[in-house]
Amino acid sequence: DARVTQTPRHKVTEMGQEVTMRCQPILGHNTVFWYRQTMMQGLELLAYFRNRAPLDDSGMPKDRFSAEMPDATLATLKIQPSEPRDSAVYFCASGLAKETQYFGPGTRLLVL
Amino acid sequence: AQSVTQLGSHVSVSEGALVLLRCNYSSSVPPYLFWYVQYPNQGLQLLLKYTSAATLVKGINGFEAEFKKSETSFHLTKPSAHMSDAAEYFCAVSDDYQKVTFGTGTKLQVIP
Numbered sequence: 001d002a003r004v005t006q007t008p009r010h011k012v013t014e015m016g017q018e019v020t021m022r023c024q025p026i027l028g029h030n031t032v033f034w035y036r037q038t039m040m041q042g043l044e045l046l047a048y049f050r051n052r053a054p055l056d057d058s059g060m061p062k063d064r065f066s067a068e069m070p071d072a073t074l075a076t077l078k079i080q081p082s083e084p085r086d087s088a089v090y091f092c093a094s095g096l097a098k099e100t101q102y103f104g105p106g107t108r109l110l111v112l
Numbered sequence: 113a114q115s116v117t118q119l120g121s122h123v124s125v126s127e128g129a130l131v132l133l134r135c136n137y138s139s140s141v142p143p144y145l146f147w148y149v150q151y152p153n154q155g156l157q158l159l160l161k162y163t164s165a166a167t168l169v170k171g172i173n174g175f176e177a178e179f180k181k182s183e184t185s186f187h188l189t190k191p192s193a194h195m196s197d198a199a200e201y202f203c204a205v206s207d208d209y210q211k212v213t214f215g216t217g218t219k220l221q222v223i224p
Contacts, residue, residue, distance in 0.1 A: 004155070042214060042215075042216045042217060043156075043202065043217075045211065045212070045213075048211070056211065091155055091156070093156075100158050100161065101158075101212065102158075103148075103155030103156040105153075105154055106154075106155055
């Protein structure tokens with residue numbers, strides 16, 4: 001049963017520290033999405049990639065967030081420096097172009 | 113621009129009663145529409161999707177939704193609620209089947 005995996009599942013860090021979240025998309029999927037979920041804002045699209053190239057990162061704060069796909073099996077989302085307002089659940093999803101997105105279990109981030 | 117509005121952030125039904133979760137959409141082009149379900153501490157899972165084929169869409173776990181263009185609605189229904197249906201449900205819209213905009217979610221409580 002193919003699934004999107006995300007690590008770590010939970011992260012507690014202090015303000016100013018760098019945070020790196022990783023996602024392994026389902027093998028064969030060519031599109032990867034990063035979402036952030038908070039109580040206040042709901043589910044927001046941060047960025048997405050197709051065939052490892054960034055297509056849209058307009059939802060991402062550019063000054064501290066960065067997203068990359070070093071290879072087809074790994075997507076990363078980095079926050080540097082982290083701030084308390086970044087506390088949220090971050091989801092990765094993958095899919096094929098024009099098809100359903102499959103979500104990972106999320107990384108729950110708490111920035112103190 | 114695309115958007116969805118979910119009426120009611122919390123809905124309570126008795127076990128065995130009809131489930132009706134409301135969603136209205138706005139899209140400048142014929143939309144793709146989705147319902148996702150999120151169980152506690154998990155990612156989102158696709159329940160069903162509308163892609164301009166049949167207006168009545170059947171999904172998993174006995175759920176279905178009807179696309180009504182005249183009402184710009186895509187309400188989710190299930191004839192008989194089960195305790196395991198307690199979760200948060202998200203309506204979503206896309207005009208290109210890639211960049212998806214999610215609603216704010218409706219938490220469904222099922223009362224024994």
